[in-house]
Amino acid sequence: MSKPVETGQIIDIDILRYRPEEDKKPFTQTFEVPYTEDMSILEALQHIKDHLDSTISFRWSCRMAICGSCGLMVNGVPKLGCKAFLRDYYPKKISLEPLANFPIERDLVVVMDDFIKKLEEIKPYIIPEKTGDKKCLSEGPHKQTPEQMAKYKQFSMCINCGLCYAACPQYGLDNKFTGPAALALLARYNRDSRDFGEAQRMKIVNQEEGVWGCTFVGYCSVVCPKGVDPAAAIQLLKVESSKDYLIGMFKPE
Amino acid sequence: MSKRKPYTRELPSDWWMKQLFYTKYMIREGSSVFITLYSLILAWGVLRLSQGEVAFNGWMASLQNPLMIILHLIALALALYHTITWFSLAPKAVDLWIKGKRLDDKVIISGHYATFIIATILCLLIITL
Amino acid sequence: MSENKEKTYIRSHEPVFWGLFGAGGMLTAFLTPVMILITGLLIPLGIIDKGNFNYQTLHNFATTWFGAAVILVLVALPLWHTLHRIFHALHDLGVKRGRDWQMVFCYGFAFAVSVFVFTLLLQMF
Numbered sequence: 001m002s003k004p005v006e007t008g009q010i011i012d013i014d015i016l017r018y019r020p021e022e023d024k025k026p027f028t029q030t031f032e033v034p035y036t037e038d039m040s041i042l043e044a045l046q047h048i049k050d051h052l053d054s055t056i057s058f059r060w061s062c063r064m065a066i067c068g069s070c071g072l073m074v075n076g077v078p079k080l081g082c083k084a085f086l087r088d089y090y091p092k093k094i095s096l097e098p099l100a101n102f103p104i105e106r107d108l109v110v111v112m113d114d115f116i117k118k119l120e121e122i123k124p125y126i127i128p129e130k131t132g133d134k135k136c137l138s139e140g141p142h143k144q145t146p147e148q149m150a151k152y153k154q155f156s157m158c159i160n161c162g163l164c165y166a167a168c169p170q171y172g173l174d175n176k177f178t179g180p181a182a183l184a185l186l187a188r189y190n191r192d193s194r195d196f197g198e199a200q201r202m203k204i205v206n207q208e209e210g211v212w213g214c215t216f217v218g219y220c221s222v223v224c225p226k227g228v229d230p231a232a233a234i235q236l237l238k239v240e241s242s243k244d245y246l247i248g249m250f251k252p253e
Numbered sequence: 254m255s256k257r258k259p260y261t262r263e264l265p266s267d268w269w270m271k272q273l274f275y276t277k278y279m280i281r282e283g284s285s286v287f288i289t290l291y292s293l294i295l296a297w298g299v300l301r302l303s304q305g306e307v308a309f310n311g312w313m314a315s316l317q318n319p320l321m322i323i324l325h326l327i328a329l330a331l332a333l334y335h336t337i338t339w340f341s342l343a344p345k346a347v348d349l350w351i352k353g354k355r356l357d358d359k360v361i362i363s364g365h366y367a368t369f370i371i372a373t374i375l376c377l378l379i380i381t382l
Numbered sequence: 383m384s385e386n387k388e389k390t391y392i393r394s395h396e397p398v399f400w401g402l403f404g405a406g407g408m409l410t411a412f413l414t415p416v417m418i419l420i421t422g423l424l425i426p427l428g429i430i431d432k433g434n435f436n437y438q439t440l441h442n443f444a445t446t447w448f449g450a451a452v453i454l455v456l457v458a459l460p461l462w463h464t465l466h467r468i469f470h471a472l473h474d475l476g477v478k479r480g481r482d483w484q485m486v487f488c489y490g491f492a493f494a495v496s497v498f499v500f501t502l503l504l505q506m507f
């Protein structure tokens with residue numbers, strides 16, 4: 001790898017730090033990082049860890065916006081550290097905080113348990129027609145036309161980064177709300193022609209904590225790094241839930 | 254022993270003032286306060302209408318009060334803001350597919366604006382003609 | 383979720399209010415600006431003539447079934463939109479106490495005004 005050109009320029013980065021074994025509450029620490037045009041926020045953090053303070057904690061893996069582990073707040077906006085660049089802020093100071101609306105584990109690392117639980121709860125797998133009615137391998141694959149795939153493809157692009165939860169004030173106000181990514185994932189399975197689990201999943205959708213916790217702030221779709229548009233998924237599910245409500249009035253279970 | 258001690262941050266109640274996007278959301282929601290007032294003014298007008306010509310003309314005259322004009326100016330600005338936000342979000346609730354492609358957002362939005370302009374002109378004509 | 387017990391899910395009645403909110407929002411988006419423009423600005427400021435917005439014409443209009451229905455919808459439906467938003471905005475602003483009462487008050491208000499206008503229109507026949 002070619003070494004970036006040293007320009008002598010410096011950028012200040014404020015980091016909200018929290019060390020559970022010694023701190024009562026988080027505090028801000030400022031670091032001076034040598035600025036280069038092509039440096040990402042994640043690389044800046046790595047520079048800090050390697051050269052300035054090895055105790056700092058943050059998550060990362062792929063460095064290419066696909067693993068979803070490097071989410072953080074950059075000047076109050078949820079972003080992927082590997083997809084945000086210093087050049088978009090320089091020469092102004094950058095402030096980094098752990099993803100909003102999640103408890104802080106340590107420094108920029110948050111507790112994602114609730115998010116993962118929500119993703120699991122919406123039954124994120126294809127449910128065959130009848131339980132136990134599995135198609136035999138010898139019968140060949142489940143076919144799907146490009147049109148059928150187009151119906152859910154966008155909602156299947158999620159990388160579970162959690163930026164949309166950090167952007168959602170409704171989740172921040174009340175974390176019982178199922179939230180954007182999980183509902184988009186739910187829509188993804190409900191809209192899949194190979195899936196027959198809609199009736200089961202509508203029960204989740206129809207709750208107060210389902211789609212009805214959403215007031216269409218719409219910021220989730222703005223911050224999503226993958227163009228999933230969870231707000232649209234929720235809006236479409238609201239329509240489905242309303243239809244389901246009408247049907248439910250005429251044939252109560 | 255575990256050293257875990259997750260720190261939970263409370264969402265401050267002024268969260269919507271700290272980020273322009275949220276502030277715009279609150280203005281959108283807040284527009285309803287003024288639209289409510291406007292509906293109440295109209296409801297009052299219906300009451301006066303039911304009480305005869307003198308009462309109704311009194312109501313009409315009260316609308317000329319400068320304070321009323323200012324109130325209506327604010328209400329108009331906010332109602333227009335509601336219209337713009339409503340139209341821009343409208344495509345998200347539409348799931349129309351034509352030949353395997355989702356109907357383009359731009360088509361839906363322009364359709365809304367076209368209807369809006371026609372409706373506005375029609376209303377003006379109905380009153381003045 | 384290790385045991386195979388199904389969670390109990392409680393269905394929300396929000397679709398009723400959301401439906402009214404949507405209908406009211408649609409109406410408000412398309413017609414409220416021009417309505418405010420006409421009744422609140424152009425006529426009071428004398429920019430346009432009163433035209434059809436005079437006692438006689440309006441009274442005649444309000445005493446037909448069609449006219450009464452139009453007036454009821456134009457005056458009352460937006461309230462089901464706005465009070466729905468106000469109800470949820472209270473939650474956004476962190477007003478946590480008595481959500482049930484807030485709900486009764488908000489939708490009750492929209493309901494009361496709707497009934498008020500409805501009765502007035504009936505009376506005029």
Ligand code: SF4
Pocket residue numbers: 157158159160161162163164165180181184220223224225226227228229230
């Ligand atoms: S929907 Fe978008 S923002 Fe939300 S978790 Fe998935 S990729 Fe991240």
Ligand code: FES
Pocket residue numbers: 060061062063064065066067068069070071080081082083
């Ligand atoms: S490091 Fe994988 S998404 Fe950023």
